[in-house]
Amino acid sequence: MRGLVFLGDKKAEVRDFPKPEPGPGEVVVEMKAAGLCGSDLNYYRQTSAERAGVVIIAGHEPSGVVDSVGHGVNTVHVGDRVSVYHYRGCGHCKHCLAGNIMWCPEARGYGGPIHGSAADFILTDARNCLPLPDELTFAHGALIACAAGTAFSALRKLQVSGNDTVVIFGQGPVGMNCLIMARGMGGRVIAVEPIAQRRALARKLGADEIIDPNSSDVRSAVRSLTKGEGADVALDCSGSDAARDGAITCLRLGGKAAFVGLGSRPAGEPSPINALHLIGSQITVMGSFVMPISNYWDLADFIVQRRLPMLEMITHRFSIEEAPEAVALFDGGRTGKVIIEWP
Ligand SMILES: [Zn+2]
Ligand SMILES: [Zn+2]
DSSP: OEEEEEEETTEEEEEEOOOOOOOTTEEEEEEEEEEOOHHHHHHHTSOTTTTTTOOOBOOOOEEEEEEEEOTTOOSSOTTOEEEEOSEEOOSSSHHHHTTOGGGSTTOEEBTTTBOOSSBSEEEEEGGGEEEOOTTSOHHHHHHHHTHHHHHHHHHHHTTOOTTOEEEEEOOSHHHHHHHHHHHHTTOEEEEEOSSHHHHHHHHHTTOSEEEOTTTSOHHHHHHHTTTTSOEEEEEEOSOOHHHHHHHHHTEEEEEEEEEOOOOSSOTTOOOOOOHHHHHHTTOEEEEOOSOOGGGHHHHHHHHHHTTOOGGGGEEEEEOGGGHHHHHHHHHTTOOSEEEEEOO
C-alpha cells in the first residue's frame, strides 16, 4: 500500500508499505478521506537530521471503510463506515476508561510513533472505530477525527451559548471548526485572522465580524463591537503569543478563554501572559487538548441535527499520489482544510 512519509526539511514522498494485518482486537480500515492538520506540519518542518531513520506514515485524521477485523472483534464489522479516533491507548487505564485516550501512559498518536492516515490502509483498535451516521460523509469523518473534535471539546468546556460573543483567534482548520460550531451553539462569532484568504473563508463560513490583527488593534476592535465591554468568550487556535494575549485582553470582566493552538514554541518554554489583566478582570483561562472519545456521539449528532456547513471549510482535495503537493500547499498557510481522498 501507499503511504506518505516526511523526510525532513519539508521533503515528503509517497512510499510503498506492506498492508497491515489486524491482530486480536484490532481493525484495518481502508482510507476514504484523511485530513491534513497543523500538527502534521510540525513533523514536516523538522530537519532531515531530526527525521533521520524515522519512516512513519504521516497524518492523524482517518476515515474510511472497515476492511478486516482481528480475533475477538465483534462490535465492528467489515464494510462499516467509520471515523477513527486518532490516539490508540491501552484501553483499560483510568484515562482510557474515561475516554481520555490521549492521556493513557501508552498513548500512541497516528503519524507520531505509529503509522498514520495518509495511506491506503490504517491499523487501529476496534474501540477507536466510531460509526459514521448515514448523513455524514468520509470527509466529515476525517474532520471529526481531530480538528472538529478539538473544537467541540473546547467549546463545551467554555459552555458557549446564544448569550455569548465568542472571539476566535486563528482561522486555520481548528479555528474554522470553532467558528462553525460556536455559531451552531448560538454564539455570535468574531474571527481574528491576519491572512486575507482565511478571512474571506471565515466570512463564507458565517463569521459575524472579522478582524485583521495586522491592521487594527484587536482589543479595541472587540470592545467597539461589544458596547465597550469586551467579549464573553475567546479561543486561541493559533498558538501565537500575541493571540494568546489577545484572547485574554479582549474579554469582558469575568470572561473565559481557552488556549487550543499548540503553536511551534519549543515544549516547556512558557508563553507570556498578561497576569494583571487576568487578575483584575477575574478571567478564567483553560487549556483544551483534543477530545475525549466519548464526546464523539454528541458531536456527530450536533453536526447532523444543526446541519452545520462543515464541508465548506474544505478548499482542496488531493489523491494519495498527490499528497506531497497537498502538504506543501497546506504548509503555505493560505488554504482552508486540505484533505486526501480515495475514490
Ligand atoms: Zn490534528
Ligand atoms: Zn490506557
